[in-house]
Amino acid sequence: MSLIVVLGAGRSAGFFIDYTLDFTKQIGWNIRIVDINTSHLDSKKIDNPQLELVNGELSDDHVRLELIRGATWVVSLLPAFMHVKVAKDCLHEVCNLATASYVGEEMDSLSIKAESKGLIFLNECGLDPGIDHMSAVKIIHNIQNKGGKVLSFKSFCGGLVAEDCNNNPWGYKFSWNPRNVILAGQGTASFLNQGKLKYQPYQHVFQNPEVIVLPDGKTYEGYPNRDSIGYVEVYNLKNVETIVRGTLRYPGYCRAWNIFVHLGLTDDTYLYQLEEGTTYLEFFESFLMQNKMPIGDRIRATIGMNDYEEDAIDRVLWTGINSNEVIPLKSGSPAVILQNLLERKWKLQSTDRDLVVMQHLINYDLNGKSYEIKSSLCIEGEGDQRTAMSKTVGLPLAIALKTLITNPISEKGVIIPILPSIYEPVLKELESYGILFKEQESQIIN
Amino acid sequence: MSLIVVLGAGRSAGFFIDYTLDFTKQIGWNIRIVDINTSHLDSKKIDNPQLELVNGELSDDHVRLELIRGATWVVSLLPAFMHVKVAKDCLHEVCNLATASYVGEEMDSLSIKAESKGLIFLNECGLDPGIDHMSAVKIIHNIQNKGGKVLSFKSFCGGLVAEDCNNNPWGYKFSWNPRNVILAGQGTASFLNQGKLKYQPYQHVFQNPEVIVLPDGKTYEGYPNRDSIGYVEVYNLKNVETIVRGTLRYPGYCRAWNIFVHLGLTDDTYLYQLEEGTTYLEFFESFLMQNKMPIGDRIRATIGMNDYEEDAIDRVLWTGINSNEVIPLKSGSPAVILQNLLERKWKLQSTDRDLVVMQHLINYDLNGKSYEIKSSLCIEGEGDQRTAMSKTVGLPLAIALKTLITNPISEKGVIIPILPSIYEPVLKELESYGILFKEQESQIIN
Numbered sequence: 100m101s102l103i104v105v106l107g108a109g110r111s112a113g114f115f116i117d118y119t120l121d122f123t124k125q126i127g128w129n130i131r132i133v134d135i136n137t138s139h140l141d142s143k144k145i146d147n148p149q150l151e152l153v154n155g156e157l158s159d160d161h162v163r164l165e166l167i168r169g170a171t172w173v174v175s176l177l178p179a180f181m182h183v184k185v186a187k188d189c190l191h192e193v194c195n196l197a198t199a200s201y202v203g204e205e206m207d208s209l210s211i212k213a214e215s216k217g218l219i220f221l222n223e224c225g226l227d228p229g230i231d232h233m234s235a236v237k238i239i240h241n242i243q244n245k246g247g248k249v250l251s252f253k254s255f256c257g258g259l260v261a262e263d264c265n266n267n268p269w270g271y272k273f274s275w276n277p278r279n280v281i282l283a284g285q286g287t288a289s290f291l292n293q294g295k296l297k298y299q300p301y302q303h304v305f306q307n308p309e310v311i312v313l314p315d316g317k318t319y320e321g322y323p324n325r326d327s328i329g330y331v332e333v334y335n336l337k338n339v340e341t342i343v344r345g346t347l348r349y350p351g352y353c354r355a356w357n358i359f360v361h362l363g364l365t366d367d368t369y370l371y372q373l374e375e376g377t378t379y380l381e382f383f384e385s386f387l388m389q390n391k392m393p394i395g396d397r398i399r400a401t402i403g404m405n406d407y408e409e410d411a412i413d414r415v416l417w418t419g420i421n422s423n424e425v426i427p428l429k430s431g432s433p434a435v436i437l438q439n440l441l442e443r444k445w446k447l448q449s450t451d452r453d454l455v456v457m458q459h460l461i462n463y464d465l466n467g468k469s470y471e472i473k474s475s476l477c478i479e480g481e482g483d484q485r486t487a488m489s490k491t492v493g494l495p496l497a498i499a500l501k502t503l504i505t506n507p508i509s510e511k512g513v514i515i516p517i518l519p520s521i522y523e524p525v526l527k528e529l530e531s532y533g534i535l536f537k538e539q540e541s542q543i544i545n
Numbered sequence: 546m547s548l549i550v551v552l553g554a555g556r557s558a559g560f561f562i563d564y565t566l567d568f569t570k571q572i573g574w575n576i577r578i579v580d581i582n583t584s585h586l587d588s589k590k591i592d593n594p595q596l597e598l599v600n601g602e603l604s605d606d607h608v609r610l611e612l613i614r615g616a617t618w619v620v621s622l623l624p625a626f627m628h629v630k631v632a633k634d635c636l637h638e639v640c641n642l643a644t645a646s647y648v649g650e651e652m653d654s655l656s657i658k659a660e661s662k663g664l665i666f667l668n669e670c671g672l673d674p675g676i677d678h679m680s681a682v683k684i685i686h687n688i689q690n691k692g693g694k695v696l697s698f699k700s701f702c703g704g705l706v707a708e709d710c711n712n713n714p715w716g717y718k719f720s721w722n723p724r725n726v727i728l729a730g731q732g733t734a735s736f737l738n739q740g741k742l743k744y745q746p747y748q749h750v751f752q753n754p755e756v757i758v759l760p761d762g763k764t765y766e767g768y769p770n771r772d773s774i775g776y777v778e779v780y781n782l783k784n785v786e787t788i789v790r791g792t793l794r795y796p797g798y799c800r801a802w803n804i805f806v807h808l809g810l811t812d813d814t815y816l817y818q819l820e821e822g823t824t825y826l827e828f829f830e831s832f833l834m835q836n837k838m839p840i841g842d843r844i845r846a847t848i849g850m851n852d853y854e855e856d857a858i859d860r861v862l863w864t865g866i867n868s869n870e871v872i873p874l875k876s877g878s879p880a881v882i883l884q885n886l887l888e889r890k891w892k893l894q895s896t897d898r899d900l901v902v903m904q905h906l907i908n909y910d911l912n913g914k915s916y917e918i919k920s921s922l923c924i925e926g927e928g929d930q931r932t933a934m935s936k937t938v939g940l941p942l943a944i945a946l947k948t949l950i951t952n953p954i955s956e957k958g959v960i961i962p963i964l965p966s967i968y969e970p971v972l973k974e975l976e977s978y979g980i981l982f983k984e985q986e987s988q989i990i991n
Binding site: 286287292293295296297298299300302303306307328361362363366368369371372384385386388389401402403404405406433 | 732733738739741742743744745746748749752753774807808809812814815817818830831832834835847848849850851852879
């Protein structure tokens, strides 16, 4: 009997696991779920003899190899840096692989080997990346099939907290890996704007966000993600004049975060010297110019922006970064110290519902006329366990996996879900879970 | 007969080579000078049978090993990244090593091996690092020997162009490795200010430079170098309240350079997409926000500093970064593209004299009284070949080498010239070459 091995079964894996247990039962496959501790899944074994739970140390290369042996598919829900190791294991044991994470250079370099062994390494099949790709190329393919030409493509996605569960001035709580939030935007953002290449170094990424309006009239702000230019090729958008992919936040977040960036508090490249008893204020002050002005003006003087908005500075101070509380860490980079503070301040409470928001803005020409499509997604979670984030990451991966098993495709190697044979059934089935885009199309009269 | 092997003999090696040829002749040692092309040194062989010139490819590991075989001392004048390779060669062939460059982690890690073989690996023995260390610890040791306590140590050094040879608004021409100038300040500067740790991320390093006044009344500005805190231990300055080491420029340089930093033009982490025929203006504009304001205001809007000084913006535009000239490169990081432009704009002409400026500012307490020492050095070069920079880098290294050969010391392993047995004879002999500090001491009355 065929076997799926799932590596990693953290709290955010719930939707993926439930769906996958369900369809493996239907098609009569075995499933093995491995994590350091799987006891929270014990109840799933009732009435499911096909399910095997294994407690294992997945950072151990030998353990991993043993545990994936015999699998047809391996799904890695491990932290992203583990995926390449797992991919190499899969080459060794000749298993297909599925992950929700970005294809890095190393993963990409394994494509030819995977192909030569007849294997599929499906990646970027969660929310962002994942649903964003699938929903975007569906629209793009539709336009191109009609003979239209896409001139502008903008796409933004954010994992936030539902407005009525928000009780902090940032409008933000962690619904996914906090470290990614702290380090977001590092490196240089590159995109196309009206036919011009644009490069935004880290210190400008959060400086002047773009305003995004959802169908319900609510506004968000978007900052550009690292490399948007590569998507000209990925999305087959030759001759597109504008392309940018970015991240959504509630209004005010970016200008406030920009202060942390400018002061150097998101730096992850060196260990800050934390002596016993160091307070947040002492830590914070070590990044400020020494003078006797009020704290807001000291921040302004240090970053050299004398008219910086008071509300952005208020958000920064709200975090407690200038409090006399002792930092509960022995060492860490500034980014790690800031993350530790924010994990307490931006914690999703058990009754909080998170919010996933996505919007594509696509302009195209067809038969001499110009059109704009706004395609928007808005999903609320059901608490701090059954989050919108874990749902929108887990379900696409699970549905794509089922699709590839029940309707095999000829493509092999490293792939992402931009093939109609994957995105069509996945998007369709996601609709039955309420994951449904609202599409608005209008003609542009110049 | 004992042998010195000199690796690298570029144009800036003149002072080192002349001095070393002279003393090897006196003490009857052989000397081998190796570079890809040594023909410019052929005339030195007249009347000097001890000199051997070898044309060799020093990036080739085997070539290097062959050529240092039998040496008592190896001197590396190669680019700094080569020094660790040469150090490993020296361990293999059991030779002592001398360089003028900073001790990095890798070099430091070889210290125990060098020590166990009874070898000296002398580093940081040029100008900065080099003369700065020697002249600073000489003052510090004097104070400490009297029973004084150093409270504040500031030290700045810069390689500039003599004022009357300056014909550009930056007051800068390249007298040393241009790449180091372009990438200067990257990473985070850390120092102590009045008992407080201070961390300045790259985007603040050039923002608010400190004013430094030389004995002749001329003012310069100083920005902090990367890690000053490590020098508390190196200079034995326990309990010092202020310590900062930095770089000197003419007034106005830092605020103008800060614009390049903020726009991302000094980024060396990615390859900029240079299509054929791309102009500097197109390159520059890709870092600016798109709007119809005058160029100065576009720069201000992009960096978010609305009242940035006109003269700083004028300096940036003087470089031609917004000209319609085509960039003569096929590829490169923004930093490489900027360097290529500035190498033409900031070229030291054959009749230009460069200028080396250094100042230590040291406050100390002794017997209940407070004192300040200002120790300043000002050296002008003799043209674009016999530069002050090559003199102040080459002579300390050559004199230290002679000193270690003629008066062996017991210290082994990786060392820097903070030992009296090295700095005393070296500083003394440097005086005879006009490399002489002017010392001003005053009592501080509170």
